[in-house]
Amino acid sequence: MRIVCPFCGERELGEFTYLGDAKPVRPAAGASEDEVFDYVYLRDNVAGETSEYWYHGGGCRTWLKIARNTLTHEISSVEPAAGAGAAKVGA
Amino acid sequence: MAEFSWVSRSPLEHALAPGAHGARGVEAGVSLTEIRNFDLIQVMARRGKAAELARVANGRFGVATPNAPTVVQAQDATLIWSGPDQFFVLSKGGKHTMDTLAPALSGPASLSDQSHARALVRISGARARTMLAKLSSIDLHPSAFPIGAAAATSIDHTSVTLWRGGDRPDGQAVFNLLVFSTFAGSLWHTMLDAAAEYGVTIAHSEELA
DSSP states (O other): OEEEETTTEEEEGGGOEEEEESOOOOOOTTOOHHHHHHHHHOOOOOSSEEEEEEEOTTTTOOEEEEEEETTTOOEEEEEEOTTSSTTTTTO | OOOOOOOOOOTTTTTOOOEEESOOSSOOSEEEEEEOSOEEEEEEEOTTOHHHHHHHHHHHHSSOOOSSSBEEEOSSOEEEEEETTEEEEEESTTSSOHHHHHHHHTTTEEEEEOTTTEEEEEEESTTHHHHHHHHOOSOOSTTTSOTTBEEEEEETTEEEEEEEOOOOTTSOOEEEEEEEHHHHHHHHHHHHHHHGGGOEEEEEESOOO
8 A cells, every 4th residue: 555645645554653533623621521532432334435544754855645545455545634744735 | 879970872782793794705895884973853743743853843943844755854954754743853963953953943852862773874885676575575677766766665684774875986886775773783794694605895984984
């Protein structure tokens, strides 16, 4: 599997590490216990298109948000995660 | 308080044995030269200040800073892309140090002195590309990695900054490699092993290419 880093170009998987699901959003400070439990512990086990965070630690050290199909490993989009490459995502 | 005398030494001082290594009776295919005593400053744009940094650095160095994986040669420094909105300033002789760069660049950027945190190795020779191909997954063919190309990548699970300098007078390509000091010895031995079958000429130098 290879990932096309938006900054470095196509690189081997070994340069990247997987963080996890990019879908969960931290609940507001006053959220219920159930919502926090869901955010911290519960994950979907998707067979198909997922949204994930990957870290290009062996290269430009940028966090990436990647759309990947768990059935085929096909990657349909790679973009810098919010805050990465400060100027380019306008964070 | 105890008094210390700090003497900067190369991280490859013990590993590097100048002379010939590997295959004998052939013209050495790979030349490995450690470059010692350089000034290396990492410059990283503060959030939202990339455009300002580019403007200020352009005024300082007289060239546009790299905004893609490339190196840019200024009059007395090499600017090496190291990630989005960040680059290294490589120079010799105290021309660009924290003392001289910080007043100009510390507004839009964070600066960090890496002079003693990296080892710099120059790799050239007829089989240099073949040797590197054993270790790197980067396409180093001249059409994909021309003079001035740079890459933040990993070799032997070690983060390195790799770029192609100007060719040698005999036309051979020159690859420059910055690696963390504490990993330099390990990577050095890996490169020696990879290059041994081609014959290696080992040296160290004070001169930036």
